Amino acid sequence: MxxxxxxxxxxxxxxxxxxxxxxxxxxxxxxxxxxxxxxxxxxxxxxxxxxxxxxxxxxxxxxxGFTGLIEQKQAQLHKHYNKMLLREVLRFISLPKVIITAALYLVIYFFIENTGSLGEVITLGFLVISFLFFMVDGFRFIFKIKKEQKKQGRSWLIQSVAFSVFSLPTVGLSGGYFSIVNQLFAQNLNISNSGIYFLTTFVVLQIILMFVFYRVIKPSLNQSIKETEKRFQFA
The missing domain is CATH 1.10.8 (Helicase, Ruva Protein; domain 3)
Incomplete structure (x- = not known):
């Protein structure tokens, strides 16, 4: 044959x-x-x-043609990391981590409530710095991958998925950032109790997402990229 x-x-x-x-x-x-x-x-x-x-x-x-296959594989990887993100976040509202989450929520809430406008400005500053950190770190991550692709003359499917996964913290939370900024300045940095609840919830969510993203998601992406590079190193 x-x-x-x-x-x-x-x-x-x-x-x-x-x-x-x-x-x-x-x-x-x-x-x-x-x-x-x-x-x-x-x-x-x-x-x-x-x-x-x-x-x-x-x-x-x-x-x-092959486009459908590529999209299917990308969708599978996106689903994998979305499930990973959701699973890790949900752990913070289940025992024993829910105790830490509740304590963090109360600390932030009473800090904002008892410090007035100053606390709101500090909290807003934390959110803005977090947002900028995500953006800068995301650009650094993408630039690093692009540099490796140019050096190797090859690109991997996991890298394309990493680009979009890495944009989730900035794109996904940007609406919340702008909503909070508008609310604070529209009320001259004197938000209502319901506004404090919303702001506190958003800050806690931000902290949890940062922890999960940098403790779990990013290391997993980097490991998958390294494993792919090693697998095809001599191909």
Whole structure:
């Protein structure tokens, strides 16, 4: 039975690149799948050409080609990290961490209530600094990955997912930041009791998200990227 040659393997790599597969790990997976599928065709039809066999396998991916597969893999990774984030956050409202969360909430609430406008300004300053820290750290993280991609001449699917996951703290909470700023300045830094409850809840959520993101999510992303790089280092 005829086997795929090294030249044909390279042709399949070029074929995946021409069809907008930019991630090297996905390219390798597709090349392996297509090569095996073509060899299976040769078992039953040894006279079919390599090019025709390749086109037959490509058509099996549907009208969107490889794009649908990439989007599916990205969605799976996003789901994985979203579930990880939710799971870790929920731990802070279940025993024993709920005690820490409640204590933190009370400390922040009484601090804001008893310090008046000064406490509100300090709390707002904390939120603004946190927001800026997330943004700067996110840009540094993305720049580092881009630099590695340029150095290696390759990119990984997990890196693209890391970009969007890393934007969650800034994009996801930006609406809350602006809502708080508007409320504080609209009331001349003298918010109502209900406003203090909202502000305290938002600050506690911010602290929990920062803890989870930098203690769990970011290390997991970095580890996944390193494992992918190691796996394909000599490929």
């Amino acid at each position: 005829r086997k795929i040659t090294e030249q044909e393997i390279n042709q399949i790599f070029d074929f995946t690149k021409k069809h907008y597969v930019e991630f090297y790990d996905v390219q390798v997976e597709l090349v392996d799948h297509l090569a095996n599928a073509i060899e299976d065709q040769w078992k039953t039809n040894p006279n079919i050409s390599f090019e025709d066999a390749l086109q037959i396998e490509f058509k099996k991916f549907g009208i969107f």
